[in-house]
Amino acid sequence: MTQDELKKATARAAVDYIAPKLDADSIVGVGTGSTANFFIDYLAEIKGQFDGTVASSDASAERLRSHGIPVYDLNSVDGIQCYVDGADEANPALQLIKGGGAALTREKIVAAVSSEFVCIADESKWVPLLGDFPLPVEVIPMARSLVARELVKLGGDPVYRQGVTTDNGNVILDVHNLKITEPKALEEAINNITGVVTNGIFALRPADILLLGTTSGVKTFTAK
Numbered sequence: 347m348t349q350d351e352l353k354k355a356t357a358r359a360a361v362d363y364i365a366p367k368l369d370a371d372s373i374v375g376v377g378t379g380s381t382a383n384f385f386i387d388y389l390a391e392i393k394g395q396f397d398g399t400v401a402s403s404d405a406s407a408e409r410l411r412s413h414g415i416p417v418y419d420l421n422s423v424d425g426i427q428c429y430v431d432g433a434d435e436a437n438p439a440l441q442l443i444k445g446g447g448a449a450l451t452r453e454k455i456v457a458a459v460s461s462e463f464v465c466i467a468d469e470s471k472w473v474p475l476l477g478d479f480p481l482p483v484e485v486i487p488m489a490r491s492l493v494a495r496e497l498v499k500l501g502g503d504p505v506y507r508q509g510v511t512t513d514n515g516n517v518i519l520d521v522h523n524l525k526i527t528e529p530k531a532l533e534e535a536i537n538n539i540t541g542v543v544t545n546g547i548f549a550l551r552p553a554d555i556l557l558l559g560t561t562s563g564v565k566t567f568t569a570k
């Protein structure tokens with residue numbers, strides 16, 4: 347199976363997983379990226395079974411609307427039943443690295459609000475230790491050099507993601523060569539650097555369930 351076929355299988359499994367939990371008042375949180383895009387396409391098939399969505403990026407909002415699925419501002423909804431999103435890496439504690447698509451801040455906000463966070467990923471994302479994927483950090487533009495120097499002190503090698511501006515008007519530093527043995531501590535430490543908006547470690551709010559697309563089927567993991 348190709349990687350796209352694995353992504354489609356996990357996206358399909360996510361719709362099957364959330365569908366019985368939804369009612370006419372339900373709000374679904376929707377992530378960003380190629381796996382989330384497949385999820386949006388399958389979600390359209392059940393659009394009559396829930397109220398609407400909150401999107402973690404302008405791109406996902408546009409795709410949802412193109413299917414006729416309502417998209418609400420987060421401030422106008424009471425809560426989110428479940429949030430479905432991809433990841434760049436996932437470990438056995440269902441702690442994640444996210445932000446390869448530069449949407450990490452809104453993704454973290456939607457995850458924080460959601461009652462259940464369903465991560466969907468193909469098997470290439472499953473890792474014993476986070477950090478092979480360069481860690482995205484969203485930074486206020488004027489603080490880019492300051493934050494880069496502080497990230498070097500934490501042992502990383504930050505690289506400015508050229509030509510990328512986030513939906514919030516900020517820039518991304520991708521931090522290479524971090525061995526993330528203490529994900530919660532590093533998530534907090536990086537977020538405490540002045541000028542950082544947030545970083546792509548999702549350990550303080552990990553996923554609740556991971557639907558992993560593998561060549562032998564979609565496997566379901568809960569946090570260990």
Ligand SMILES: O=C(CO)[C@H](O)[C@H](O)COP(=O)(O)O
Pocket residue numbers: 377378379380381382431432433434443444445446447448449450453
């Ligand atoms: O965090 C993300 C976007 O900011 C994505 O979830 C992550 O990059 C995975 O993307 P894909 O499903 O395309 O592999």
